[in-house]
Amino acid sequence: MFISKLPRKHLLTLLAVVALLTAAPYSAAKAESGVNKALAEGTGSASLRYRYEMVDQQNFTKDALASTVRTRVGYNTGDLSGLSGYVEFEDVRVVGSERYNSTANGLTMYPVVADVESTELNQGFLLYKGGAETTLKAGRQRIIFDNARFVGNVGWRQNEQTFDALIVSNQSLPDTEVKFAYLSNINTIIAKDVGLKGILLNATYSGLSAGKLTGYSYMLDYDNATIDSQTLGVRFSGKHKAGDVGILYTAEFATQRDYADAPSMIGADYTLIEGGIDMAGITAKLGYEVLSGDGTYGFQTPLATKHAFNGWADKFLATPVSGLQDTYISVMGKVAGTKLLAIYHDFSADQGSADYGSEIDLLAAKEIAKHYTVGVKYVSYNADTVSLDTNKLWLWGLASF
Numbered sequence: 001m002f003i004s005k006l007p008r009k010h011l012l013t014l015l016a017v018v019a020l021l022t023a024a025p026y027s028a029a030k031a032e033s034g035v036n037k038a039l040a041e042g043t044g045s046a047s048l049r050y051r052y053e054m055v056d057q058q059n060f061t062k063d064a065l066a067s068t069v070r071t072r073v074g075y076n077t078g079d080l081s082g083l084s085g086y087v088e089f090e091d092v093r094v095v096g097s098e099r100y101n102s103t104a105n106g107l108t109m110y111p112v113v114a115d116v117e118s119t120e121l122n123q124g125f126l127l128y129k130g131g132a133e134t135t136l137k138a139g140r141q142r143i144i145f146d147n148a149r150f151v152g153n154v155g156w157r158q159n160e161q162t163f164d165a166l167i168v169s170n171q172s173l174p175d176t177e178v179k180f181a182y183l184s185n186i187n188t189i190i191a192k193d194v195g196l197k198g199i200l201l202n203a204t205y206s207g208l209s210a211g212k213l214t215g216y217s218y219m220l221d222y223d224n225a226t227i228d229s230q231t232l233g234v235r236f237s238g239k240h241k242a243g244d245v246g247i248l249y250t251a252e253f254a255t256q257r258d259y260a261d262a263p264s265m266i267g268a269d270y271t272l273i274e275g276g277i278d279m280a281g282i283t284a285k286l287g288y289e290v291l292s293g294d295g296t297y298g299f300q301t302p303l304a305t306k307h308a309f310n311g312w313a314d315k316f317l318a319t320p321v322s323g324l325q326d327t328y329i330s331v332m333g334k335v336a337g338t339k340l341l342a343i344y345h346d347f348s349a350d351q352g353s354a355d356y357g358s359e360i361d362l363l364a365a366k367e368i369a370k371h372y373t374v375g376v377k378y379v380s381y382n383a384d385t386v387s388l389d390t391n392k393l394w395l396w397g398l399a400s401f
Helices: 006-019 023-027 034-040
Strands: 043-057 064-076 082-095 118-128 132-140 164-171 176-187 193-208 211-222 229-242 245-257 265-279 282-291 324-335 338-348 355-369 373-381 388-401
Touching: 211 282, 229 265
Parallel strands: none
Antiparallel strands: 043 064, 043 388, 064 082, 082 118, 118 132, 132 164, 164 176, 176 193, 193 211, 211 229, 229 245, 245 265, 265 282, 282 324, 324 338, 338 355, 355 373, 373 388
């Protein structure tokens, strides 16, 4: 049979989508059934995001100029005895001339802008809610755990990262949420499938007055040559009010070791210490993040929303074998309804004394009307011993309904 020959990595998504789509004819046959009612009560969604990205990178005679538009259309059914379904399609197109290296178009004379032209099923899942305590979601879906440092959707790219997965979430214990996920495929930002057997465990306790405590274990066994790993960690984050000032603090530690077919050389740690204040609508933070390295292997975060960390220039998507120390300061606030954010990074090696470089990130974004947002973003990376001097500029507009 066809289904027996289907690659395992797509099986969860196929079953979820088929079940959802076949509900329509079934409901027609049972005119007054609950299925018909659930479909009738369903809601649609749509979004359109245009973006212009310019990349000026040292040693390239041509700047990358990427003009792209992303379209998403989705449909969410109503509830049927706790069961619902969702389907979302996504299309990414180039507007005008293609003057950038998308990683798939062969235009290597330009710097990389990882927005590949593609049309695909972005999400397609069934969701079951077993009362207020347990939910189960099966199929292709967006997954974001905690601050997306280890598991995220890379929402900045036009084609986001989604997963073919089964997730069970339970809140039976007071102030506690436990999540279990089994991953069979990663739908990457460059429209590639990466098969794996991934087991994710994440438990959060929010009953402490000082903040939220999270423990996690992520075990990744890839089908291809990608290095397998297991990561075990704990995170604590909170806010204390002192008069009109909010004191922010976060501490996190994780260790990464070999797993499944990985060589025994894998061994590294992750440390984050961050503090800040929130006062009069302005938030300022100072942080120190270390992804350790011993000259052979550096701590990796393969499922993360990497663009949100270690600088928007994306120079450290893969941690150098000598590790990475990122000391950063950020200031965020609003002026006339416009969100403003500035971040400064200083990068250096964890092993040895090498200075990698520094970076300045700037952003301004504003909701100009209901459903409509515009923004501008700029980054300047000044290289020392890692990569090349790079400037990037983004202009975008988003309409979502």
